[in-house]
Amino acid sequence: MPGDRIIFGAAAIPEPDRDWLAAAERLPIESIWQGGHLLPPTSTGEAITRLALMAAWTERVRVGTAVLQLPLYPPVIAAKQLADLDSRTGGRVSVGVGVGGEFPKEFEAVGVPLKERGPRTDEAMEILRALWNGGPVTHHGRFFDFDDLELRPVRSPGADAPEMRPGGPPLLVSGRKAPAMRRAARLGDGWMPYLMSPDAYARSVAAIEDEARAAGRDLAGFEWMMYLYCCVRRDGDRARNDVEAFLGGAYGDKPRAMLDRIAPSGTPEEVAARLQKYVDAGVRHFVISPAAPDDTLEVVTLAAEEVLPRLTLPVPAAPGGVAP
Template identity: 35%
Template sequence: MGQITFGTTLRGTSGIAEFAQNVENLGFDVLGCGEHVMFHTPVANTFISLSVAAGATQRLKLLSSIVLLPLYPAALAAKMGAALDVASNGRYMFGVGIGGEFPKEFEACGVPVNQRAARTNEALDVITKLWTEENVSYQGRFTTLNEVTIAPAPTQKPHPPIWVAGRQDGAMKRAAKYANGWLPYMFTPEQLHASLETIHRYGDELGRDMSTFTPGVFIFTSVHANGDTGRQRCIEMLSRQYNQDFTKLVPRYALAGTPEECRKRLQEYVDAGAQMIILAPGCAEEYADDNISLVAKEVIPEFR
């Protein structure tokens, strides 16, 4: 196995440039940002926030974690992804998911929530073509293209890496067909290992060479010298963010506790196959700087 790639995510919607510079200086490889149109808490747009981060940094890869792809016309998502890849000099990573946990935002965007998987699959087909071909014509269920060219094309060739996120079987099939990597969230190491076996099986059925496919995992992380404090901060943040009680879920799905406890748990994910690990802040914004500093200095070095 090669070098493990480590990332974190933006902790909020302001102070992006400064936070991104700090993340880069701490030695992280990747900075992620998710999105919603609306959610239980204030939330960013991945393209906008990562564009700010791109202008403030030199080498950090910039990961959409994730684009809610069914909410975009496929050609528009292709244009925005290509534009961000060009603006960042080839540092963009296109992470996608289907969403659905907040149906009101689908209604607001005029997209039936039960079409989200089908729209995402078609969009990935369209976007891959638009990123690699000129004068693309396409007739699909949701997309009609008549000799469309996205210019400038993405800087990365053949295109920015596509990461499929999710937890369900449909997402695994999507990853096997369209993606360069798999980025599940709220996953145990055991689930990660099992999902990778499933994805490789689907890839083999499609006749795809999966040798360069990259397994990843997205983990909410709260590190503190006092393990109980780290865990409690994580429970409070995720319970608020997802509007449900995370008391029993944090020990299962998050990385929370002392640096030593987090290193031990992280090793289980590495053993399960993770090669890109996104350690998203799992605590309130006022603790985020201290949290990622502890992650960078007392958790990650053991895996370098």
């Protein structure tokens, strides 16, 4: 089951910004994340470019993609780019991966059939891991075919220069449906869903553990994460209005009651009560994505300084299933 502490990360919304990142890095958070698209309908960035900016403009925190739409990328290119970033940051990179599909024209533009995005992601994850493990790699798969390729991450000059961690960055699977859970259980180093209620998260934990058990896989060290749209304000009504404006239209004009189940909002006390339910369901690493049109640093600050300290780990059950 999940680890023995609760940690927070933050999404750099709306775009990675040097001053925002510097302020966020002074908070008690441990990671910063951004995703991206190739051909989004608005002028937003691409995932690996954003990751590179975050890597350059931070010093302490993990930086990660949330998420990289892996089937859109030739895996050898993605493996090299991500390995170089991990090496130059001394192992601070994490790779959230997803299958995408929101914008079909992205797939058309790069010649990837939309219906192949799942199996392409699975095969690409296998290739990334093989190349990051070092040595010559030969791969003959359904979509990719090559012999004796060896990836050598770039290093900064100097004997004490940082380098890529052994085995490469963790691959954290995102999604909400059963195929993503199977992918996490069999190929991932962690699970990072989004727009999921605490009850649904608990079911996903059980499904992943069952799938891993069936595959004979030990989930020791597996990261139980949640990419959580939320808004924390001193004024709880303002926070709820922010979430409704930010997410309601984007996800089909969902009513406020439904949004509250998947995107907590309110005062620090109110949001902490909602997040505690996720902790009880198994989440140990929250990525706080501010669902707000402005003042996003305030959301992250209140979350890190006033919500996180209110969260507690469940009391372990004593032998026989009875809590002590």
